[in-house]
Amino acid sequence: MKYVHSLMLPIAAVGVLMFPAISPTASLEPIDSSGVQVQRQEQNGIAYLSGGVGEDESKAIQQATGYNLHMTFSTGPASQYIPDVDVIIQKVEGQPVLTLSEAGPLVYVQLPPGKYTVVATHKGEVRRETADVGSGAARNLVFHWGTEN
Structure with missing residues (x-):
């Protein structure tokens, strides 16, 4: 049995070194969605x-399919999620198609x-991005504000 344990440790270490960018919030493990309020x-x-304030809520959104624009809102040097962002999505011509108040962090x-x-506006600071979305892979936008005001 000691041989199995001593073999598993190097294998686990190699796995961690090969995939350092995978965060726990990006886990694809199934969640118990009965307590999750994301609708x-x-x-x-x-x-x-x-939504995405708690870990289960965050995972539930990240596992959702059929959405072709994914946005993440964060602030500060630790890139902490922020849930109170006003969002306007408009066609390039300027016609609004979706307006959300206090949205996020996902x-x-x-x-x-x-x-x-x-x-995207957080505490009066505006961030702007252009997204070309289609029927293929989802477009990911990350909006970051440098410090908490």
Whole structure:
């Protein structure tokens, strides 16, 4: 039995070294969603999820399928999740398609294919990104504010 344990430790260490970027919040382990409050919502025919404050809620959103725009909101040097971001997603021409108040820290949206501008505001500081979403892999946007105000 000692031989098995001594063999497993180097194998586990190699696994950790090979995959250091995988965080515990990105785990694909099944969760007990019975206590999770994340609900699919809809505005102007656009489906979305917003939440992720706790670990189970975060995992539930990260495991959701069918959303082609994934947004993450964080602040500070430790990139702490922040849940109180105002978000406007608009077509490039400026027409709003989704407006959320106090969203996040994770927001997953199912948009029709096209090019969009996302405006995220946290404590008066605005961040802007352009996203070209389609029917392929989801587009990931990370909005980060340097320090907590």
